[in-house]
Amino acid sequence: MNSLKHIFKFCLIALFLASCVQEDDNTNYVDNIEAPSNISAAVTVTQDNTGLVTLTPLGEGAISFVIDYGDGSGTSNEIEPGDSVEHTYTEGTYEASITGTGINGLTTTVTQQVIVSFRAPENLVVTIENDAAISKQVNITATADFATMYDVYFGEAGNDDPVSANNGESVSYVYQEAGTYTIRVVSKSAAIATTEYTEEFEVTAILQPLNSAPTPLSRNTEDVISIYSGAYTNVEGTNYFPDWGQAGQGSGWAEFDLNGDTMLQYINLSYQGIALADGTSVDLSGMEYLHLDVWTAEGINTIETSLINNAGGTVTEAPVVSALTAGEWTSIEIPISDYTDQGLTVTEIFQLKFVGDPWASGTVFIDNIYFYKEPTMVSTGLAGTWKLAQEAGALGVGPAVGDIGWWNCDADCVDLRACYYDDTYVFGTDGSFTNNLGSETWTEGWQGGSDSCGAPIAPHDGSNTATYVYNETAGTVTLNGTGAFIGLAKAVNSGELSNPADAPASVTYNVDFIDANTISVYIEAGAGVFWQYKLVRDGAVVSPVVGTWKLAEEAGALGVGPAVGDIGWWNCDADCVSARACYYDDTYVFGTDGSFTNNLGSETWTEGWQGGSDSCGAPIAPHDGSNPATFTYDDSTGTITLNGLGAFIGLAKAVNSGELSNPVDTPASVVYNATFIDNNTMSVYIESGAGVFWQYKLVRI
16 A cells, blocks of 8 residues: 655644643634645545546644535535545546644645646656655656656565555655665656666665754863864863774874864774873863763664773772763763762873774764863852843844844833743852743743743743853853843843754853842844843842832922922923923933933923923934943932033923033932832932022932
């Protein structure tokens, strides 16, 4: 019986419902299931000039199918996944429509050509190729005029069943052994006669890795002893082919270069030594594991790895055998205790030895040979619990460090993403790292979320064990553990993730301490794409003025009078607030790091003493927010001091010495009095000369 190349994929809905019933009857999740995909049909015809065609609908996520035959005869009954339908056509070319329906009623329809011809196929063209990535796999495509389908006989002993495919589609087959095989292709139409093609084809095996071994995690220098790895500093002077006689058995050595990534290649491996430089040994008593990555095409089932010690001039050794998987990298982790439990002393290891099984019959590629222990961190300034600062601009992206002009989370965004701004990043004193996201965080479309608050999505849900390495000198922190992240999960060193499955095992960030409780973190997620985060230490005492403020957009929020609470001389009424809209959207930003910023936008209210015209206009230096500034808040005296030329609250002209008549007279520091009406409302005044009180009502945004 012919074997179709297609694998039927469908949901066993009844079984699912029977086995997944919970007390929670909420089925809203069904609404999020996508419409069926990859809809098609396998088409076979009888070679008897009757025009009888069998159509087997295929698709992912479909619980039923309907086929419109395309010849005007109507549609089929409902077809369950895995079933087929027969239909008799007259000779001709038809456009059949296959519709797949999902569990939630969503449908997907595709059109597929069905050719019914009572002529034998003509102009048969067959392409046979070795697969570039899968060893001993052959890919075949056959196309012919008047053909509906074709069968392929691969010529391997013990397998006489053909693989079938629609005309023009491809089939694949993996041989047990490399070699030359007779491949026969039979192209079929609805006619009794068929057309054949035969070729003697050499099937090849892939004998070397196509991809590099997994990249080792970042580790502290004291936590690793590297013998051969591009990720760490290797023991100097190591001889990777000392030739202890194995060359005479046909074994050889080379350093294989895979697109700039070098690795050891041992040919016809019988036994192979690695020797440290004369007089050199390493003490492994403080290490916990030996790691190596091994790739073999075939011929070697296991590799024996021995450590050789020279304690006190007495040479001893112990082996550990590890299984290998052909055609892929095998990452081997051997506990040092596997050696010491055999009685081996590991204080003066000066050689390693590899033995292949079967003996001298295959080639191995070996990379990343190192000993390591779990991180033994000492407490650093980074240790502790951190979270994103709950202020506009604490999360953003731009073309350079310090520039978040492409996009940043403003005050409304911070409020919308409250479920995200309460997430914490925990750096343990033992080198552990944890993302604590709670029951909800901000989830995005690339994760399978909906750009809204929702349950954390693996692997970026904090469920995987993770560690960190903080390099204070370089100003970097590396998180080791799939799914561990700071800021946005999608921003990694190689770019921006489009699928959670692509999450790397390690991510490195740049870290700069603004003060003991505030850090600036960035990552270059692809060339010239800088995601930037401002984190504050959780639990640290934060000044109550920290945040973004602006004048309340109401009558009387700006005024002047002879005493605090009296703005009878002049105040900005409702018409004034409307006329000065360019001023009432100005913000005053008090940072957790003690920074202060006037954000005035492209326009603010400018006055004659500045060179303005008592109207909206471009901000005028030095009162344009261009100079760096800081603030201090003294809650005992209720004062805010701004340090920085041109920094101000309310009206720039009102300073402690009076009212400015020229921008050049601007002082370097101004002191205001502040009273909190509530946590988000502040009353501020300044005595601008004896008995002249300028007064402002600010609200937090």
